[in-house]
Amino acid sequence: MQKKGNKYGTHRVIEPKGVLPQPANKIDNNMDEIWDNEILIDVQTLNIDSASFTDIKERAGHDEEKIKEIMFDIVEKQGKHRNPWTGSGGMLLGTVEKIGDALIGKTDLKVGDKIATLVSLSLTPLRIDKIKEMRTNIDQVDIDGKAILFESGIYAKIPADMPEKLVLSALDVAGAPAQTAKLCKPGDTVLIIGAAGKSGMLCCCEAKKRVGITGKVIGMCYDKESTERLQKLGFCDHAFAGDATKPVAMTEIIEQLTDGQMADITINNVNVPDTEMTSILCTKKTGLVYFFSMATSFTKAALGAEGVGSDVTMIVGNGYTKGHAEITLQLLRESKELRDLFTELYA
Numbered sequence: 190m191q192k193k194g195n196k197y198g199t200h201r202v203i204e205p206k207g208v209l210p211q212p213a214n215k216i217d218n219n220m221d222e223i224w225d226n227e228i229l230i231d232v233q234t235l236n237i238d239s240a241s242f243t244d245i246k247e248r249a250g251h252d253e254e255k256i257k258e259i260m261f262d263i264v265e266k267q268g269k270h271r272n273p274w275t276g277s278g279g280m281l282l283g284t285v286e287k288i289g290d291a292l293i294g295k296t297d298l299k300v301g302d303k304i305a306t307l308v309s310l311s312l313t314p315l316r317i318d319k320i321k322e323m324r325t326n327i328d329q330v331d332i333d334g335k336a337i338l339f340e341s342g343i344y345a346k347i348p349a350d351m352p353e354k355l356v357l358s359a360l361d362v363a364g365a366p367a368q369t370a371k372l373c374k375p376g377d378t379v380l381i382i383g384a385a386g387k388s389g390m391l392c393c394c395e396a397k398k399r400v401g402i403t404g405k406v407i408g409m410c411y412d413k414e415s416t417e418r419l420q421k422l423g424f425c426d427h428a429f430a431g432d433a434t435k436p437v438a439m440t441e442i443i444e445q446l447t448d449g450q451m452a453d454i455t456i457n458n459v460n461v462p463d464t465e466m467t468s469i470l471c472t473k474k475t476g477l478v479y480f481f482s483m484a485t486s487f488t489k490a491a492l493g494a495e496g497v498g499s500d501v502t503m504i505v506g507n508g509y510t511k512g513h514a515e516i517t518l519q520l521l522r523e524s525k526e527l528r529d530l531f532t533e534l535y536a
Contacts, residue, residue, distance in 0.1 A: 191290050194224030198339035201314055203268070210269070210339070211312035218268035218314040218337075225291035226340040228298065230283040234354070235310065235330045236361045237279040239386070239460040240483040241272035242328040248274075257320045260330070264317050271311035277483040278310030279328070281336055282347070282357045292340065303353065305360045306336070307343040307514060327358065327535050345514040351521065355528075358535035359517050362388035364506065365458060365481045366395040366520060367513035372454055372479060372504075373399035378447055380471050382433050383458035384408030384425065385415035387535070388481055392456050393424035394520050394527055407446055409433060422526050433459055436466040443471040457482045465490040466497075474499045481506035 194200045201224075202208060203215040210216050223229050237245070249255035263270055271278050285302045298304065306313065314337040322331040338344060347356050365388040373379055379396045383389045385408065396406045408425040410416040416430045427446050431439050443451060455472040457464060462484045469490065472478050478501055480490065485506070494501055521528040 191223065191225040193291070194226040194289070194340070196226065196340045198312070198314075198337075198341070200224055201268075201337070209312070210314075211271075211309065214267065216268040216314055218264070218316050220314075220316050220335040220337070223287055223289055223337065225289045227289045228285060228292065228296070228338040228342075229287040230281070230304070230306070230336045230338060231286045232281050232283040232315070232332055232334040232336050234282040234357060235270065235279060235332060236281065236357050237270070237310070237328045237330065238272070238275070238277040238361075238483055239328055241275045241277045241279060242325070243460045244272060244275050246325060251325070253323055253325070256323065256325070260320065261317060264315055269310060269313055269315050275483060276311065278313070280306050280308070280310060280357070280361050281313070281315075282353060283336060286335070298344075298346075303347040304344045305347060305357050306338055307345055307360060307363065307509065308338070309508065313337065313342075329354065329357070343509065348518065351518070352532065352536045355521070355532055355536035356518065358387060359391070359521060359531065360514055362391060362458075362481075363513040363517040364508040364510055365456070366391040367510045367516045368479060368481070368504075368506070369395040369456060370399060370516055371510065372477065373404075375399070375401040376403040377453040378405045378407070378450065380407045380409065380443060380452035380455040381458065382409045382455065382464060382468060383411070383460070383482070384428065385410040385419040386458055386460070387531075388458040390419065390422065390424070390527060390530070391517060391520055392458060393419065393422070394524055395516070396456070397424045405447075407443070407452065409439065418530070422530065433464040433467045434461070436470050439467045440470040452476060454479065457485065460484055462486065463489070466493045469494050469499050469501055470497065472499075472501050474501060477502045477504065479504045479506060
């Protein structure tokens with residue numbers, strides 16, 4: 190008889206006791222037996238959070254064998270893949286192998302279903318047996334391994350009309366375009382920082398839909414190549430290359446592009462630290478900043494806004510919002526240009 194588990198997975202927490210799996214230092218990743226409210230997944234691919242994988246690659250000197258060592262070490266010490274420096278995880282693609290007795294009849298999943306988990310690897314019990322292939326340019330790692338989805342965990346079945354790797358890449362950042370849909374309204378000026386990345390391109394597409402012909406979408410990119418790529422998509426009224434860690438220079442550009450009005454909404458999608466003040470200064474003092482980036486420092490954002498006398502509203506990038514998977518995949522269905530580019534880059 191299977192043991193009765195906690196809805197949020199606290200039965201897997203080893204240390205410290207009494208906390209949830211995400212902040213826990215170590216969780217149980219023994220896959221020999223599952224609890225009655227767990228789903229065992231045969232893992233095919235890990236999609237590491239961009240901020241996390243960028244950090245790991247830099248620490249490893251972009252050496253694949255050292256990247257593997259770091260990943261194995263993280264999982265061995267914690268029982269999950271939570272980057273100890275960024276605190277972030279990612280998500281995974283796999284096949285349902287076993288469903289706990291308490292979930293029989295309560296879930297629409299069945300053994301053999303291919304799913305993408307929509308909860309962070311930073312709380313997911315994970316065992317890596319072998320790292321088979323790394324696609325470091327798109328943050329994906331193919332493995333042999335197992336993982337546990339808790340009763341409270343959310344997921345998306347892989348649709349039949351899209352390649353698996355394409356779906357995984359898009360769903361990894363599904364919270365960003367879905368939150369963009371909620372925040373943007375007709376007539377808004379929206380600045381998207383990191384606009385040519387995965388989440389950035391999806392946000393640009395969604396923002397343009399929401400602000401309409403009376404609004405404006407501005408995309409801040411990393412370099413000339415990514416800027417040209419974004420311009421070809423046609424979602425932005427203005428796209429430019431800039432360093433988001435240089436707030437004064439970036440603010441001057443946004444002042445020029447908005448005739449001094451600044452952005453009503455800024456969406457930060459970058460995977461590097463120290464971009465908080467660019468986000469704040471480029472936004473109206475009564476505007477809104479959505480920090481989707483996992484490299485964001487709450488302290489820098491909060492004290493930085495105070496230091497420049499900005500009353501900007503700041504939202505922490507929750508990776509989940511209702512309907513986020515459906516909204517994101519629908520963007521790829523609606524825009525052939527976006528889907529073709531995502532397929533080229535990520536599938």
